[in-house]
Amino acid sequence: EVVMTQSPLSLPVTLGQPASISCRSSQSLAYRDGGTYLNWYQQRPGQSPRRLIYEVSKRDSGVPDRFSGSGSDTDFTLKISRVEAEDVAVYYCMQGTHWPPYTFGQGTKLEIK
Amino acid sequence: QVQLVESGGGVVQPGRSLRLSCGASGFIFSNYAIHWVRQAPGKGLEWVTFITHHGTNEYYADSVKGRFSISRDNSQNTVYLQMSSLRTEDTAVYYCAKGTAGTYSTSLDYWGQGTLVTVSS
Numbered sequence: 001e002v003v004m005t006q007s008p009l010s011l012p013v014t015l016g017q018p019a020s021i022s023c024r025s026s027q028s029l030a031y032r033d034g035g036t037y038l039n040w041y042q043q044r045p046g047q048s049p050r051r052l053i054y055e056v057s058k059r060d061s062g063v064p065d066r067f068s069g070s071g072s073d074t075d076f077t078l079k080i081s082r083v084e085a086e087d088v089a090v091y092y093c094m095q096g097t098h099w100p101p102y103t104f105g106q107g108t109k110l111e112i113k
Numbered sequence: 114q115v116q117l118v119e120s121g122g123g124v125v126q127p128g129r130s131l132r133l134s135c136g137a138s139g140f141i142f143s144n145y146a147i148h149w150v151r152q153a154p155g156k157g158l159e160w161v162t163f164i165t166h167h168g169t170n171e172y173y174a175d176s177v178k179g180r181f182s183i184s185r186d187n188s189q190n191t192v193y194l195q196m197s198s199l200r201t202e203d204t205a206v207y208y209c210a211k212g213t214a215g216t217y218s219t220s221l222d223y224w225g226q227g228t229l230v231t232v233s234s
């Protein structure tokens with residue numbers, strides 16, 4: 001089973017400032033087809049998860065461009081260029097390369113300082 | 114627009130059974146795998162199971178293997194999760210989610226609102 005490790009688990013950020021979340025996998029997420037299947041999800045309080053990013057860096061439709069994903073192999077990052085109040089949420093990474101099982105990181109709780 | 118609606122949650126005693134349903138609309142249901150992911154109160158996300166688009170293959174997390182069974186009815190655009198021998202640790206919100214392919218999905222792109230299952234005596 002691929003273990004996904006996120007840091008930090010808690011992230012206080014001032015409005016308008018950048019934020020960065022790290023996600024590391026216990027095995028390379030590069031697949032033999034050339035793809036790397038790392039996803040990022042946002043879960044706002046009381047809501048279901050929403051996909052933000054897939055295949056490391058591809059943003060979903062409707063996701064603000066202040067969100068960006070990067071990384072390769074076992075080391076990935078979600079960045080928010082300028083945090084807004086609506087970004088308060090728990091963020092999860094999830095790997096879709098080595099399954100079953102699909103595995104998630106523990107989650108990073110972003111709050112406004 | 115894509116919609117997934119879960120139902121069937123509730124309070125159930127340990128050792129008993131419960132069946133959840135996931136109704137889908139807004140996409141060609143028979144073309145996509147459907148997954149179940151759960152979230153225990155105050156905890157993170159745990160993938161549970163998925164079924165391929167024609168129902169040919171099913172995959173399960175070790176924590177539910179032999180106790181849970183997933184099935185689908187493409188004529189009704191519905192996926193079912195039959196949960197048996199329930200344990201207190203199965204208490205969670207259960208989400209259904211759409212895979213991005215019919216068989217081997219690399220991502221879950223749409224999620225339902227979830228249904229709460231509470232296992233308690």
